[in-house]
Amino acid sequence: MKITVLPGDGIGPEVTAEAVRVLRVVGAIHGHNFEFEERPIGGVAIKQTGSPLPSTTLDTCLAGDAVLLGAVGAPEFDSMPPNLRPEAGLLLLRRALGGFANLRPAISYDAIAATSPLRSEIARGADILIVRELLGGLYFGEPRGFFGSNGDSVARNTMIYSVAEIERVARVAFETARKRRRKVTSVDKANVLETSQLWRQTVSRVARDYPDVTLDHLYVDACAMHLITTPLRFDVILTENLFGDILSDEAAVITGSLGMLPSASIGGSVGLYEPVHGSAPDIAGRGVANPFGAIASAAMMLRYTGSLEQEADEIEEAIRVVLKAGYRTPDIASGETRLLAKTSEIGQLVCDAVDELADMRHSYHAV
Ligand code: NAD
Numbered sequence: 426m427k428i429t430v431l432p433g434d435g436i437g438p439e440v441t442a443e444a445v446r447v448l449r450v451v452g453a454i455h456g457h458n459f460e461f462e463e464r465p466i467g468g469v470a471i472k473q474t475g476s477p478l479p480s481t482t483l484d485t486c487l488a489g490d491a492v493l494l495g496a497v498g499a500p501e502f503d504s505m506p507p508n509l510r511p512e513a514g515l516l517l518l519r520r521a522l523g524g525f526a527n528l529r530p531a532i533s534y535d536a537i538a539a540t541s542p543l544r545s546e547i548a549r550g551a552d553i554l555i556v557r558e559l560l561g562g563l564y565f566g567e568p569r570g571f572f573g574s575n576g577d578s579v580a581r582n583t584m585i586y587s588v589a590e591i592e593r594v595a596r597v598a599f600e601t602a603r604k605r606r607r608k609v610t611s612v613d614k615a616n617v618l619e620t621s622q623l624w625r626q627t628v629s630r631v632a633r634d635y636p637d638v639t640l641d642h643l644y645v646d647a648c649a650m651h652l653i654t655t656p657l658r659f660d661v662i663l664t665e666n667l668f669g670d671i672l673s674d675e676a677a678v679i680t681g682s683l684g685m686l687p688s689a690s691i692g693g694s695v696g697l698y699e700p701v702h703g704s705a706p707d708i709a710g711r712g713v714a715n716p717f718g719a720i721a722s723a724a725m726m727l728r729y730t731g732s733l734e735q736e737a738d739e740i741e742e743a744i745r746v747v748l749k750a751g752y753r754t755p756d757i758a759s760g761e762t763r764l765l766a767k768t769s770e771i772g773q774l775v776c777d778a779v780d781e782l783a784d785m786r787h788s789y790h791a792v
Contacts, residue, residue: 426459426731427489431466431482431518434511435704436768437495439712440719443772444493447743448723450776451736454783462489466518467497467511467704477514483521486695491730492522493723494699500706511704519559523693525590526597527559527669528725529701530687531676533656536748537757540681543653551656551679554605556598557669559690561590562620564666586620586665591627597692598663599635604734608639608660612648612668624665645672652676677701682756684715687722689729696730698722712767715754717744720775743778747771 430445432438445461452459464482471477477497486492497511507513531553538545566583573579595611602609611628613621625642632640643651645668651658652675664672677686686701700718708714721744728737751764752774758765766774 426457426491428459428461428726429482429486429489429492430461430463431486431492431494432463432469433466433495433497433704434468434499435496435706435709436702436714437467437497437704439495439709439714439768440700440716441493441495443716443768443775444719444723446772447720447740447775447779448727450779451727451740454779455733455736457731457733457736466494466514468499468502470514471502471509471511477509477511478517482514483518486518486522489695491696491698491726492518493719493726494518494697495719496700496702496704498704498706519690519697522690522695522697523560524690524697525558525560525692526594526690527555527557527673528597528601528689528691528729529555529557529673529676530721530725531555531656531673531679532685533679533681534685534745534748536745536751537681537685537753539759540757542678542681543656547654548656548679551659552605553652553656553659553662553676553679554601555662555664555669555673555676556594556601557673558586558590558594558665559669560666561586562666564670584618584620584665584667586623588623588627591624592631593692595628595631595663596634598661599631599638602638602661603635604728606660607637608641610648610659610662611640611642612645612662612664612672613642614645614668615642616644620665628663648672649675653678682715684718684754684756685721686718687720687725689722689725691729696726698726698730712769713755714768715756716768716771717748717754720744720772739779739782740775742782743775746778746782747774750774 533548533551563584566585615621683702724740727733
């Protein structure tokens, strides 16, 4: 597997280094040949080349199998026009790779359930995967813009979906549900919006190809409520771009810290895997960033681009092991935390746990 690593800015390089370290260990254990090519993106690329997404970076990404990204953005660029800022590089990259399905898990890890603002009896055990349509809907629909005699007296955006756009992301959700608890909740606003009525009809039709997966439908307002009152009712949530943007951030509170959250954008020519957080300039360079989100993104890469289900499971289990042993970065620490760990220590602990899990698996098979 050829993996393009784009560390980016701020804490991006710190957390991606740990994800790569874990991937190297997994590769060595299972005999996989992971090749890593590192390229600049974001602020660091602007400084080196003048562009937030240099053509050599994009070409390398398109020639590889998967992209592992850290984060982009730095305060020194905040006053620049949007198209010259580091974030523009990431938007261009996402469009070029063409991933139309954005996957964001929201998991309540037992060991850190207390860091969630939700009461632990509500959040504990929650394990949700949000599948959000990423390239259509209100964010891309035409016509859009400001209209009217003053040039800005009216503004318009267009929510538009075709059957083909809905069907392809629905299939991702159903296929993914088959590897989980076989339940898809499709979220729309079909009582008000025609796009949602088409969404609901199309998803219901696609569901007939997956008789082993249960489908239910929820309006987006009801879903927003259920996410924080009964999160355990969900397995896979399938929804369009705008609703998914909002619901996935809401679901993030289940986990407790931004640093824990991974993501994948798949369905295009090359999969893009990145933690949800930004470059966190306030803590960059101090070695205290939480790398679990980046490491879990690497696990998603193995699962969705590499079809390496067992290897992905092992990384995710290793994360649980390290948390259960009590190790914490400051963002997930509480008054009771005794094992405060640096970014690199967490990376090493996950590697050790992956190693131990592999040993246990070997001895189990030997028996
Ligand atoms: P942020 O996610 O960088 O940080 C928000 C808060 O969460 C900060 O207090 C930060 O210290 C903390 N945090 C984030 N990730 C953490 C981690 N892994 N471990 C511990 N703490 C963590 O969001 P922001 O402050 O709004 O944005 C900072 C910069 O990042 C901006 O330039 C923004 O445009 C950019 N950004 C980039 C991405 C991306 O690359 N995908 C996403 C969001 C923001």
